[in-house]
Amino acid sequence: MIPEIGYFSLVLAMGLSLLLCIFPLWGAYTGNLRLMRAAPSLAVGQCLFVLFSFAILIYVTLTDDFTVAYVAHHSSTTLPWYYKVTSTWGGHEGAILLWLVMQSSWTALVALMSNSLPWVLRARVLGVLGFLGVGFMLYTLWMSSPFERLLPYYPVEGRDLNPLLQDPGMIIHPPLLYMGYVGLSVSFAFAIAALLTGKLDNTWAKWSRPWTMVAWGFLTLGITIGSWWAYAELGWGGWWFWDPVENASLMPWLVATALLHSLAVTEKRGVFKSWTVLLAITAFSLCLLGTFIVRSGIIVSVHAFATDPDRGLYILSFLGVVVGGSLALYAMRVSEVYSEGRYKFASREVTLWANNIFLVVATLIVLLGTLLPMIHKELGLGTISIGVPFFNQMFSILVVPFALLLGIAPMMRWKQNQLPPMVKKWGGMLVLALALTALWLLPNYEYVAPMTFISTALAVWITLGTLLDIFDKAPAQDSFANGLKRLGLSYWAMVLGHIGIAFVIASVTLTSAYSVERSVSMKPGDVAQLNEYSYRFDGVKEIRGPNYSGHAGVVTVLKDDKFIVELYAEKRLYDIGMQFMTEAAIDDGFFRDLYLALGEQLSEGAWSLRIYHKPYVRWMWLGGILISLAGFMVVADKRYRRRKIKGAVA
């Protein structure tokens, strides 16, 4: 009975969403205020029903109701309660319901926070969001319901959640990622509403920006956590594989980053309008494309969900309607958009334009690399693979002009700049960056490859440029400290974001160049040397967890005979699925990680082990957190708070 209520709640939600899609859009078209005013309450209503449906799915999972097929396939009685909750999004149907939760919540949030938006715009934004909601709800109800039943013969025990997913990473990674993806649909909705209304002015840019930044912040965090999770969970010390599913999350992120910067230009200078709108449409389109790629079976990936050509066809049709429709609308309305702006070549406008070009090229590289094998095969040209070597090669080239520009961009003023004195400053910065990099790397590493040196220098360059700009802009009449305060949250967010990127570049470069790994077989008492660390194998002990058993390899790590840490690397056998899983042991540090994974049991009491020394690997996730923090900081800026006060008075 209860699962059926969950399904029915979704039906009601869809009904309200349908009205949300039709009434306000029709009302905006005909100027009917009554119809437009219906939007906010419809938005909140559909959200409540979706949340209720989701609550029911959680309830049936927590109560081990195995008459529900989804629960039987993705949960078990042996699962700890927090992983039971996580299992609600561990499989395809539940994950789509999680997406719906995000979609309807963002829609409701926009409805509640858009009081000072003119009704025509507000109705259109909510109408578009409603349309997107309908699309996903129809899909869920028709083809992908998590409430399907296994009556009359249902199992006594579930199949258990895939052991790889029984990890804290699974608890936060998908929700954060979905928050990001769905948040970009708000940006998309604003763009469509603006195109429909024919008004692409400062207002639209001002409104879009905070929503875009928050969505982007969540997406950054989601990707960062995903990378960290893969590292901690998979046992190979890898943190990015350029897998199609990873690429599906990176592409919207790259375009959203371009969008952020383009929105800043449009908001402040009124130029790049048609470009910014196109980016807003493209960012969300890539989210939908990503969903299609991951769930349709057209690519091969360990992350891909179980597939079904019918589902793939629905998602493709939805993608076609939403993206095709919005691009057609764009084509028809773009000629009416007029940007009248004067700026010289040496200006912040052009610098940000260059930023956009590089980010779009990066997106193109990822898109081509992901889809070309499929296209190549369909054209009958044979099967090829595009992976790590290609993407690394292209990105290591692209990062050079991108990072060079990033170091100097904050110093560029709007409209025009006198270059000669600035170029002198940059020359000094370059020398300093190279010197600092040399000081950092040469004493510590025997061999520094040219590319390693250059990339690290780029990270230092970005940091120097950012700090120098603070010193340039902060001085005030009273004190330096007051000058810093006066810079505003927006500025500090930019500083944080750019330094975050520097951390990521440095980390990726150095950990790729200087990570050391040894695959060894050891008997208790054996010692393996890795750089200055000695790993002593102290044998193996048996372990028992809530739903698994197995072995833990105990290794004591010493540095110059001084005790550093004792590591427990586990090899678990999960009771129900009878699947093996390695739990790597990590000693995390700011400057390096020590990583250990237990392999197979060999003859005569020996075990195979993989030991790693990974310098600076944490910096990439630190960088990612700084970047997402930057996104959230911007919305805390004064100018967005002022609007709320205005709304309260009105």
Added chain:
Amino acid sequence: MRILTLLFLSILSFSAYSAQDEYEFANAERAATFKALTQELRCPKCQNQNIADSDAIVAKDLRDKVLMLVNEGKSKQEVIDYMIDRYGYFVHYQPPVTPATIVLWVLPVLIVIIGFGFIVFRQKKASKKQKWNAQDEEKLAQLIKQYQRQEHNS
């Protein structure tokens, strides 16, 4: 006392057995080549994994073959060619450069050129609109004088 402890510890470290590396190479260069190859070659049977990470039988066979070839002194490209001969281009994560795949490298460069070209073109157009030269300056001065004369006379 300290000296005794140090002596004791150093004896211990000498007597501790060293771990056996799974793969042994004649030199560091070969070890690096092997590592690079196992990360660049794709497991033909798996769901997008390189042969280093995969547990599949075919991945293990390929690793063993790569080890053998590297220890024979073959270069990285020779090993890659050996594998492509048998398993096709699919087995290498770097695509071949053919007329069909050239777009991977050409298109990004093209977009950079078009992107910068666009902004340069826009600058030229904008500056053309605002061309004001010495001739126009003279003409304006004449017109002003004319107007002033008219004002004076009227």
Added chain:
Amino acid sequence: MNKKLLGFIPFLIFIFLCVFLYQGLFGNPRELQTGRIGQTMPSFVLPDLMDESKQWRDTDLKGDVYLLNVWGTWCPTCIAELGYLTELREHGVRIIGLYYEQAYDPDFGDQFDINALRNEVQNMLDRAGNPYQFNILDLDRTLALDLGVSGAPETFLVDANGTILLHHTGDINPRVWRAKFAPVMQELSE
């Protein structure tokens, strides 16, 4: 006017992309094109599965068109296709088996028991049908690697001169035979 035309470019690119995405839904992303197609069967010397005194060479296989079927008793799909392959044998198709041993791992200290394997194979073929003229034992999977085999069942279509014409991964059933093998067999018989 210029802007209007430019504005349609994203739309056109998207439609172009959708065509490929649609096609992708009906393809099989796991199907590969391996390297030996069009080349001659690589040279090898391997024993017969049932009689170790008998050694098979690539030269022995020449002279007639044949299917080289890679299989093992550990592989359920291989067992499933034995029936249809036996039918093909009865229709005059020459099928040679390449036994792909998967369980034996010398590093692990496994003891390989050839007699147990022979019994298992004989039982299997007696039950499900025997399509094979004979079986070649590829214990160390050396020929398999040389051919670009990644698992079982896989089948190669080789002509009388030893040129490899087809490499099919997966089982052979009436549909696959009609679509892939029959046209080539037809051409060869002409």
